[in-house]
Amino acid sequence: MRPVITVKDLTKKYGSLRAVDGVSFAVYENEIFGIVGPNGAGKTTTVECLEGLRVPSSGSIRVLGLEPKADGYKLRQLIGIQLQEGKFPDRIKVKEALELFASFYSRSVPAGHLLEKVGLLDKADDYFDNLSGGQKQRLSIALALVNDPQVVFFDELTTGLDPQARRAMWGMVRSTREAGKTVILVTHFMEEAERLCDRVAIVDQGKIVALDTPANLIRSIDGGLRINFSVNDSGIAAQLESIEGCRLTASNRDITIQCADYRVVGEVIRILGENDCDFHDFTVSKPALEDVFLSITGKEIRE
């Protein structure tokens, strides 16, 4: 596989703060590469160094064989950018924004084609201000694709959107990849990374703490299954804890049990039944990327 982006020992300091602290990774052609981590982890700083919008303190970056700062002008012809919380003037119409950005590039995709792709065809004459949150993000996607880029950067594309709009965005990210592009997706939404990304870099305090496919990352943590339920009398916890191969955490009346196999599930239900214990909201789940993050950093990611 051919690396499209290579980053070596990238560091970005703001005063004494190391926002990005010695990060190295490669992104391969046509993959969706996720960067996840909590607020302030350095995700945006990292991708904006790749886009040439920020100057690294040290380290080396190659994007499509170009150095983002020195060859910025050439590189920007080839990449597409969506900025975190980036907006457009209130009174610009959708199609005007597309025509404006199309005029910047030596080659561009026809506006109608792009609008159709992101589902904004009937909004072409609407002001940016009058679009819904999801429609604004659709426009950002269209503008990021206007030059038919080889690499696209999405930074918090779905933050603040409702689940339905979020799913629509996911479809667009997938189709961007299917169109042969390489996608860098920054998010703090673990489910999004797990569903969309081929590989994920987990970033915390400026460092990459894990980098692999979502499946491998999940496999790497032990704990297997996760059982959650609530009880009225938490006294039962002591008995449940004695089940072999079970790790129990109780907070108030909510009980979480991590275990390796389904046999434990049967045991738990048996003990609850034998003790006539009232329980509700009983769920059994496999671990997700969310749990990987928790187990590696010891922190919950926001949301």
Add this chain to the structure above:
Amino acid sequence: MMVFRQFIKLTSTELRLFWREPIALFFTFIFPVFFLFMTMEIFIPADAPKEIVINYVTPSLMVLIIASTAIYGVPMTIVSYRKIKFLKRLKGSPVTPIIIMGSFGLANFIATLLGIALLVALAMGVYGASLAGSPVSFLASFVLVFLSLAAIFLFIPAVARSERTAIAISQIIFFPMMFFSGVFIPLDRLPDWIRSYISPFLPVTYGVELLQRLWLGTPFDDLTREVFILLGVLCLGLVIAARTFRWE
């Protein structure tokens, strides 16, 4: 040629956006005309010869339009575009900063020119104003006044982070500037101490001086002092802007 296409598209888009901005339209078209009629009908003594007074009033109101673009229009646009990260988004495209800033400048210049066309048409049609000097040197000086004022007030978006701060700074600057530089009140009617210690330090003063004298027929060659001062203001403004301008 691509640079040219980018420049045209940015300029025309910016002009359209200006056209959809009620406050900008008010300051460019309504306010100066309102002020023209107020001055001619109410502020000046009843026995003053209107056909003479109008030729003092017209050029100073032109400076009013230029100054409101330079002090309110351009800084506000920049601060709000920066806040929504539109400037950064432009910078992430293959457009050079010179193209971006140049197109903002040209769009604002065209808007100002339209406002002035309306003002001059009314001043000529209603009160018989007429340009006594050379139209070419007047137009060239007009461009100079626009550029130097637009450049020097670029410090506002450099120091103001939010729209509210920008408006506050603009307001603090705008009204005293208009009163002490001969726009609202002729310089010779201001107290001596203002005329010697305040007016000479306001760049707008030289804009009013230059345009008023040219309009009244003073030859361009006699106004080199004003021209050089405004050129100096332009250079200073550009240097400060280049050093302090923030894209995000």
